[in-house]
Amino acid sequence: MPHATQLPGITQKYGDWRDDLFQNGYAIIKNAVPASRAAEYVESMTQWLEKFPLGFDRNDPSTWTEEHLPAHMKGGMYHSYSISHENFVWSARLEPGLLSAFSQIWGTDELLVSFDGINITLPLPKSQRKKSGRWPHQDQNSLIRGFQCAQGILNLAPNGPEDGGLVVLAKSHLLNDEFFRMHSTGKNPAWGKVPDDWHGFSEEEVDWFKERGCEEVKLCAEAGDLIVWDSRTVHFNVLPEGDNVRAVIYTCYTPAALATPEDLQKKKEIFERRERTTHWPHRNFWRADEILRLGKKDPYSRDRPFEEPVLSEKLLKLAGAMPYNKEGPVEK
Known part of the structure; x- marks a missing residue:
């Protein structure tokens, strides 16, 4: 049985967005980051794409294709190239609105943050658009019970019904225990190499949740909004059908x-x-395989960010590089 820590009860009413999180499995916190700051992050992400000598031109949609972009997954998910530690990504993690929201969820300011990536999905010309394959999943080990992890997306550009984004099965987290009493907790070999804290669902299993009242909801948000969800909530990503860029x-x-x-x-x-x-x-610090670019090893692969994060005591504590019971000068 994987290690899990019993968390405090979350049955109380809060009278704010946390009620949506615990009752529906997701919530949207409006204006977690000022819209002007969100625009700055979109600019930083675009400049990051431009640093690769692949012919990407922000003003020419014909270059928004795979051969002109760094290696990515599912239309715009970037995890390689040490993107997790670019200075602008760390700046976003330190935004007061994000820290405040997760402090409210957990009842503590002493937090750790994931070393996650970004998503900048550029809508292709209409003639090249394809329907994206669905990969409904939860990001929690099927053997772990209860609320153990809250995920988040800092939304940086207006995101409507036809834009690429997050789809959830509302209230599916409430059926998590029942589902795994009735279904296998094992991993399907067809998923390939996945982390322990990842479990995929077939379309038939998605229907099981829908038959019990779980509604499929495409989450829409404005620039600067924060989307949070229970890791047990079944969710997946969709590609844009409209012309807006998705940036998160x-x-x-x-x-x-x-x-x-x-x-x-x-x-x-x-x-x-x-x-x-x-x-x-x-927990579960899993090392993924290298993401190939166009099926080959990427000559532009890198293991340090273009711009190193500016170290501070708060950053190091969020990174797990300095304990919360210690204070002192930051090592350069």
């Missing part, structure tokens, strides 16, 4: 107290190597 930074936080000393040491080493983790900030 994945941000997940959990209490530092949930991490074992051994996991904190691993997290510190991962940070120092500027590598990525799963969505879980405090």
Whole structure:
């Protein structure tokens, strides 16, 4: 049985967006980051794409194709190239609105953050658009019960019904225990190499949730909104059908107290190597295979960010590189 820590009860009413999170499995926190700051992050993401000598031109949609972009997944998910530790990504993780939201969820300011990536999905010319394959899943081990991880998306550009984005099965987290009493907890070999804290669902299993009242909802948000969801909530991504760019930074936080000393040491080493983790900030530090670009090893692969993060005490504590019971000068 995987390690899990019993968390405090969450049955109380809060009178705010947390009620949506615990009752529906997701919530949208409006204006978590000012719209002007969101625009700055979109600019930083676009400049990051331009640093690769692949012919990408922000003003020419004909270059928004795979051969002109760094290696990515599912239309616009970037995890390689040490993107998890670019200075602008760390700046987003330190936004007061994000830290406040997750502090409210967990009842503590002593948090760890995941070393997640970004998503900048550029709508292709209509003649080249394809329907995206669905991969409904939860980001929690099928053997772990209860609320253990909250995921987040900092939404940086207006995102409507026809734009690429997150789809959830509302209230599916409430049926998690029942589902795994009736279905296998094992991993399907067809999923390939996936983290322990990832479990996929077939379309028939998605129907099982729908038959019990779970509605499929495409989440829409404005620039600067924060989307949070219970990791047990069944969810997946969709590609844009409209002409808007999707731009988000994945941000997940959990209490530092949930991490074992051994996991904190691993997290510190991962940070120092500027590598990525799963969505879980405090455990299961899984090393993914290298993402190939156009089916080949990428000559532009890199293991350090273009712009290193500006180290601070708060950053190092969120990274697990400095314990919360220690204060002192930041090592350069």
